[in-house]
Amino acid sequence: MKQDPIFSSFLIKVASRCNLNCAYCYMYQHADQSWKDKPLVLSEKHQQLFVDRLYDYAQEKSLDKVLVIYHGGEPLIFGADKLVNFSKAIKKRLDTISCQVDFGIQTNGTLLKEEHLKLFVDENISVSLSIDGPKKIHNVYRLDHKGNPSFDKVYRALALLKKYPQIFSGCIAVINVNYSPRELFQFFSENEVEEFNILLPDANYTSPPIGRDQNPDVYIDWLIEAFDCWSAEFPHIQCKFFESIILALLGKSGQTDALGLGDVSLLNIETDGMYHDLDVLKITKEGYSSLGIGLETAPISAAAQSKNIEVHRKLLSKEGLSKTCLACKHVDICGGGSVPHRFGTEGFDNPTIYCKEMYALIDHISEKLIQLVDQELEKNESSSILFSQKEMEDFCIYSNSEKQIRKLQEYVAQKKRAQWERIAVEAKQRFPSQEALINQTNNQVSSVGERALMHPVSSSFLDALEQSLKGKVVEGMDGTPLPIDIDFLHLIGTKLLRKEEFVIQENHDWYTHALGKDIVFNHPQTAFDLGKKVIEDALGMIQEYDTHLYDEMKIISPYIYIVKDKNSPPDRDISFADETLPGAIFIGVWKGNRCLAPYKVAASMIHEHCHQKLYLLQERFEIIEPQDVEIYSPWPEKYRPPIAALHAVYVFIHVAKFLNHVAICDQNLQEEIDLTLERIDGCISEIQEKVQFTPMGALFFESLLKEWELLKSQSLCLT
Template sequence: MPCEPTPRGFTQFVVKLHSRCNLACPDCYVYELRDSGWSAQPRVMPPAVMERTVQRIAEHVRRHRPPVARVMLHGGEPLLAGPRRIGRFAEALRAAFGGLDTALDVVVQTNGALLNRTYLDVFRTWGVRVGVSLEGTREAHDRRRRHHSGRGSHADVVRSLALLRDPEYRPLYGGLLCTVSLDADPVATYEALVAEEPPVLDLLMPHGTWQFPPPGLPAEPGALPYARWLAAAFDRWYDAPEREVPVRLFDSLVDLHLGGAATSEVWGALGSDVVVVQPDGSIEQNDILKAVHEGAAHTGYHIDAHGFDEAGTHPGFAAERAGITGLCAQCRACPVVDICGGGLRTHRYRRENGFDNPSCYCADLRALIEHVRDRVSGSLRALAKDCHKAVTGGAILPIMGRSADVEPLH
């Protein structure tokens, strides 16, 4: 479906300081799926490209003046760029934002295997937060995140997380990221993540398309494997006597059901607000498009010749930001479209008609949305009952507690 270009500014800039990785994860969307563009990239971003990238980010933010701009260092594995190179980049960013009224949030998203005090001291100096990928339990993690030798990386990551929990470095701890694995127990996964005391965590579904579906899809009608996995994790999170940790996927969905705004790109119709700069200076769309086909994220723009406003006129960015009007007819007619937003654009792709489809997770997304809706509405009914009891001296229960009126999805 054609969309008009938009001049809307970006607020999330993914910068690839390094193009390779120290792990060999079998389902990595950068290295193991449909796009081989990483192999043509220089291993590290040259200094001139780093400098130009900083200038382009600062000029874009100066023009649009968002409250917050986030610069996310990805890879490959960004720590392969080394502490000095990362420090120079962060220092240059801080200097370029001097005098701007936009807050700068610099985050390095790492697999955690290489993290040590040398990196953390640099990150503390330049205000760089650290997000770490962890797949829950040792067994689940080592099955999916392995060194090139085949050895699992869980022990390395756990050592890194112990450093981040140290009071000296705790302010740098940005959170945990976990990809749903159907062969891992959802409650055990959640509890293993909580045990690392993250300030926030997020759960992601594996990237796939209708042509190349994620593991476990297509399932038998009514099987809803991802909805059931996530519903079990949600119930464990929701029913805790006290909130243990914010979970972006769940918090955002609950907020939407209560009339709030989405804080996760998975939900709502705003689309992704991400632009990527590759090590050679190429400007690309969201990296997850590499799960679609060769060159799906390509724009033809380069940091030397183009600013982010010019890059933002690319039809791909316009389609990402088109909202509900950019969805297929089936999605537009769906009663939960305002919450679902059609799912991630990558997951809608089909060779025959591009992105003009529902998400390949459509049934699972709707089932999860309805499960959470029922849990939230049940809690509100329970609260109303308890408020009535309180008038005559009864106790008021927390709004987030389990309601006996609701049958969870299992």
């Protein structure tokens, strides 16, 4: 059985009248005219009843924090001193159960005085101001009952509020599509307003948006222009409307009623003490927001159980959306739009009356986000991520490489985060029944950061999932289609979290799929124990050889897997790494039925680590210019693409350095070292003759040649 909603916000109509007569007002200019029969202000009796009811409800639900918003009409008609006394009474009572109360007031500002603000500061009552922008825009609709403009009085209130920033919570503005959005943003920027929200004029299918009949695209054009203007010129101003859409696109919850999914969390109390649902529902029909009970007859928990609230909750879920909305690609972002804006003669079974506007705007913002990510990556490429010659030389060796490695990993982390955000949006559309799982994964990623996305398995799975969402068949290394199971996401950030310490043989079925059925991971316990001991001994040798290399491997290649290849000849030892599994190296420790010597296993681990290190560099930079050329590689004794030959030179230089170090342990290594040096020399000559590098690739190859010259000069075995 679905639990009752929890009210955490309480909108108190302390006054039922207003000294302004704004043309678009949902309270006075739409279907529900019941305000005419309401008391002018909330009585002392109902004030005390609210204090008692709120105390009981907070205690019943174990609430530790609530928000009380004073509203109207114009709440200052009630009196600033009365608002303060009311707030003191609420706070005093709820303090006894350690429930914090935040207070706010939404005002048109015309009655606001500095003495009021001093009182509000003492009680920490925040103030939000309704102002539609500069004078010529504001005075179009915000007039008093005699038709007089209100801007001058409201602007004086804005000037006062700027003197009390500790309680000034920003502005709200109803948009007027007949004026440029830039004028609106410029006004708030010049007046140092740090936060404001834009509101679409309240409308529905019985009362369509102002002016759209003459220009069907006028709201689309205005909103897109406004977003572009805000994001390019005024991002220093918080605009909840746009920020909420961005958050929704990133899989997070926003703070605007323009987006429809969520739950009921606000209870409205009118001046007669009656409980009401969301007050903007007054634009639908007479009395629709009323719950039929009030402070005098029922506790707040009874309001949460009312039929009207149940209907509203359904409308805030996918179950309550129209077929049009459910078929829309933006359903998880828009959520059907504002509930009052869906109303028509047959009820709420419609998308928002601003459907085409929201669709076009979300499309536009989504595209802009992708462009911004690309621009940020390009910006990084031209700034701090670029390596100087000295930095590239440091990268090629172990002792000074960590700074450069961290730079590269930070870049990869940004790419992975952007990839996950794309996947989350697309996956919600493709797998609507898994929305909770996707949100849970997003929360986990937000909690632990990019480490959740950079585990070898997470990275590989997300690459495959993204391709699958594009309709592509994704295959493992043996050509077998990979199983793409969305349930896999629950492991990301929980069981799959990248570490910077050696992890030997972390079991996961994904490796079997990705690498193919011929690669064996499961070994008899005795054989595995022997293999693990060899790996540990090999790591000890690497640490003794070069602690910087050992530490670097923990950062780049911490995941070590003991494997066999069913198709490999018994007398051949195998090892490999793959760029689709960043951070993992796969090592064979047996030759036939006997374990390899630890130094041989250590050489294989260094070899595969160097591949992973170069893959990391390739994630950020193109190394070789596109060209139709192949290089003879003497190790497999065949022609290969230039990048493969470059990999071979890089890894074997470092393997040869290590073998020189351990040659004293095995005099038979001299022949192997000599052959390796001869092959490196021949492959380098081929590369120098045939390969055209990018600027960063040229830096890398130049640094590599310095390593090569150093190796030749230090080699014990070079003839």
